[in-house]
Amino acid sequence: MNQYEEIKQGEKGALISIGAYIGLSAIKLGAGYWFASGALVADGFNNLTDIIASVAVLIGLRISQKPPDKDHPYGHFRAETIAALIASFIMATVGLQVIINTVRSLFSGEQTVPSLTSAWVALFAAACMGAVYLYNRRLANRINNQALHAAAKDNLSDTLVSIGAAIGIIGAQFGLPWLDPVAALAVGAIICKTAWDIFYSSTHALTDGFDANELMTLRSTIEGTKGVKSIKDIKARVHGSNVLIDVIVQVDPGLTLIESHRISDEIEQRMEGKHNIMSVHVHVEPHEEPYPGSGSLH
Template sequence: MGDKLKKHYGKIRNVLIFVLILNWTVALAKIFYGLLTHCQSMAADGFHSLSDGASNIAGLIGIHLASQPVDQDHPYGHKKYETFFSLVIAALLFVVAFNLVEKGITRIFYPVKPQIDFTSFVIMIITLLVNLWVMNYEHRKGKTLKSDILISDSMHTKADIFTSLSVIVTLVVIKMGYPILDPIATIFISLFIFHAGYNILKESSAVLCDTAAIQDNKKIEGIVLDVKGVKTCHKIRTRGRPDDIYIDLHVQVNPDMHVDNAHKICYAIEEALKKNIPEITDVVVHVEPKEKV
């Protein structure tokens, strides 16, 4: 199990390292040329991409901790560390957004005319295409590997796409003679960043606060009731991550049933649930005698 877990997180780590290199490459290009041409919205988009890189590093730390095997102090494993570090990504997004709002407001009152040229458009279009590819690649890998870090990071990159599009539009408008749009676009960009951070915060908090991991308890009940010997199933509770679900439930059986048979039913319930819902890690079954009518 330990080797399988390490291999799983090794795949996630490789994705993050690859994406980190791409993120910082496009970030440095936008920051350097944005500062060179006094285009605040372009530089702001670059700093947003730079925060993507910081998110990747936070993700790498998170999956390193999450890949550790079960120990005495962590009997449920370390997988929630990955979810916790998704909150770090959200926090980084909020910090970047606040910073951009501050810079945008300052530039409105103390304007500087950007120097937009053909290279500005080339850089923004190339980085936009890179971000599109990264978002799809990372989201696809996140779904395949059932990784909170990769999925939340792809949402971060999705915000980059919208901001890059708004910057390209802003560059066009500035070339038409409306430089005031530069700081306004910067503030507009921050709204996308806030939204991405909020979505990550919402999803990660749901896991950490033990929100029901499976919303449809009827599905679980149906699987359990198909097990021979089970009369009723109730008090179903689920929690955990999408790939690490814990279930506890109560079942009623014949009151005259021997404890050995009751144990076999518990085992059959666990096997049936794990077969139908592979993401389940553990099942706790509380057996009760069904009252005779």
């Protein structure tokens, strides 16, 4: 299965998430207003933002399947990252709105005890989203798709949000009516936190940021390749769900061009086999031993 077929497989997870979010947001908003649960209403709005985020992921996955052209020689894989960035702004806006509305209701002094039925609705939603999370996580691991990994994490956070909403509703049944709006505040905070995480990872990727620890792991694999004397320089960046590597390796200056080329092929094969990285640009230079006594003179 090539990378374009893997992205096509990832669409299934995005479509399942969209269907689940549409159904659950309608149920939560309807039940939340009917049974007077601010936490459930906030959770419903959370799922509305998740619909937008999942649609953005789906659009990004479809655009990223376009083959390279003269304007995009590396392909369109960064469409996934741009879509996620847009979704983070939408999620942050809704999260802040939930927090503002809940704070207003707390200071207004109008606190009602929600029906216990709304807690069962929240727990049912948590079970549904838990199942979607497990499906998307397994699919993301199988096809190694970063966008779907992010969607799965969002599914997990929604599962926890619904459980938190149920706890707030149940607590309100025991003479703590303020616990429901407090749970709504927590939901709003989780929405904002998820939006920030997506924003940070997206901007980090778009500015060619790369995790230093992961780069060290990649460097170690290349250094362990037979024939590599040393690494002069190595750089990596994320392009959608793909990693692009540029590395300068030093080899025995007595090797022929064909032998040096074989080392380059071995590096590419090891990076694909161990790290699923298929875009590696290897530049080979002769390794120069330091001259005796070339150190600093005292």
